Amino acid sequence: MNNSMRWVLAVCAAGLVAALAIAPIDVVAGERKDDADVRAHCRGNLMRIGEAVRSAVREKAPTDAGGTAWLLGQLMEREIRIDDERLACGADPLAGTREPEKRLRGVCSYAIRNFATHPYDAAAKTPQVLVVCPHHNDGAFVLTDDLDIQFRTRIELSARSKGPIQIGPGASHADLQCVQLESAELEAMAKGIRTKSGRVQCASNLRQLGGILITEMIEYPGPPKFSGPALLVSYLHRKIIRAGQEAVLRCPDDSHLFTGADAELAKRYRELTPKSPARSLVSYAVRDFSRFPINPEGMESESVMACLNHAEGAVILFDDGSVKLVDHKALGLPAGAELHAGPDSAAKLLKPLAIDDPPE
Numbered sequence: 001m002n003n004s005m006r007w008v009l010a011v012c013a014a015g016l017v018a019a020l021a022i023a024p025i026d027v028v029a030g031e032r033k034d035d036a037d038v039r040a041h042c043r044g045n046l047m048r049i050g051e052a053v054r055s056a057v058r059e060k061a062p063t064d065a066g067g068t069a070w071l072l073g074q075l076m077e078r079e080i081r082i083d084d085e086r087l088a089c090g091a092d093p094l095a096g097t098r099e100p101e102k103r104l105r106g107v108c109s110y111a112i113r114n115f116a117t118h119p120y121d122a123a124a125k126t127p128q129v130l131v132v133c134p135h136h137n138d139g140a141f142v143l144t145d146d147l148d149i150q151f152r153t154r155i156e157l158s159a160r161s162k163g164p165i166q167i168g169p170g171a172s173h174a175d176l177q178c179v180q181l182e183s184a185e186l187e188a189m190a191k192g193i194r195t196k197s198g199r200v201q202c203a204s205n206l207r208q209l210g211g212i213l214i215t216e217m218i219e220y221p222g223p224p225k226f227s228g229p230a231l232l233v234s235y236l237h238r239k240i241i242r243a244g245q246e247a248v249l250r251c252p253d254d255s256h257l258f259t260g261a262d263a264e265l266a267k268r269y270r271e272l273t274p275k276s277p278a279r280s281l282v283s284y285a286v287r288d289f290s291r292f293p294i295n296p297e298g299m300e301s302e303s304v305m306a307c308l309n310h311a312e313g314a315v316i317l318f319d320d321g322s323v324k325l326v327d328h329k330a331l332g333l334p335a336g337a338e339l340h341a342g343p344d345s346a347a348k349l350l351k352p353l354a355i356d357d358p359p360e
């Protein structure tokens, strides 16, 4: 089996096609759709998310605020794969939003139970609400822990006849009061769970970059022309990653990145060439494909890209398209050791990867 075949298979197996859609959906207010197709898609999403949430709460009842950040953290920690399009409802005006402070909200449309104010009771006799989609014109989808999905009208929910359906403490109905959306994310951040959401965003970046690499390998079989971070810079150059989408190259937990005014930042990305040092603009270590070609016959997963900016370990994109947090122990390193990429690295998975030195 040749390399590109392996990638194609990985795409099919992992359902990574959705990850290819790197361009966030541009939503113009008033133009969102809410037809039968959107609702059928939303039901499918709810079932997938509901199953993941249910298995998480049944294993160990959570006590934190739930919400989007909790859900994404659970998916990553439990290695449950849900494609980005399955996390977004077509009726959600914020799906795919580019507003930086709402990035997580743009990734996921669904409100999740707030376990801090409404603890989950595994022994309860009545079904408990786990997930809600409040974005539909005339009501909300409510999923309970028996995986039943009900569409509740505004009248049933005592909600106002127009405008967004409120959720959280001030909502009009108990089924809406017990769930949280973006406010839980902010709460969670305030409680110091920020690292987790940084890691979630970082893993989402790596999944998207993996999607680009897969598409490229299908189109141009053989090893990529560039190795190391220069490969990612070449995507900028060829406008596969377009102006305004550079955040996909930036890990939120990376302290080596240049942060400055938007105009200056845009200029630096524009002027970057595959030959220039990129460490202050690109967070990720990328495989040196010339020295470490991927063995198409290999049975073990090989690392393709990685983020070395997290205290808990390396976030690694593998050649089957999966993204995992690999902790120090699994990397073969002492706890807390600094992570290095390159042939001298003590971690086998990081040896084939290359990254520039951090800027002064």
Ligand SMILES: [Zn+2]
Binding pocket: 042, 089, 090, 091, 133, 134, 135, 136, 141
């Ligand atoms: Zn929906």
Ligand SMILES: [Zn+2]
Binding pocket: 198, 199, 202, 203, 251, 252, 253, 254, 283, 307, 308, 309, 310, 315
């Ligand atoms: Zn990262």
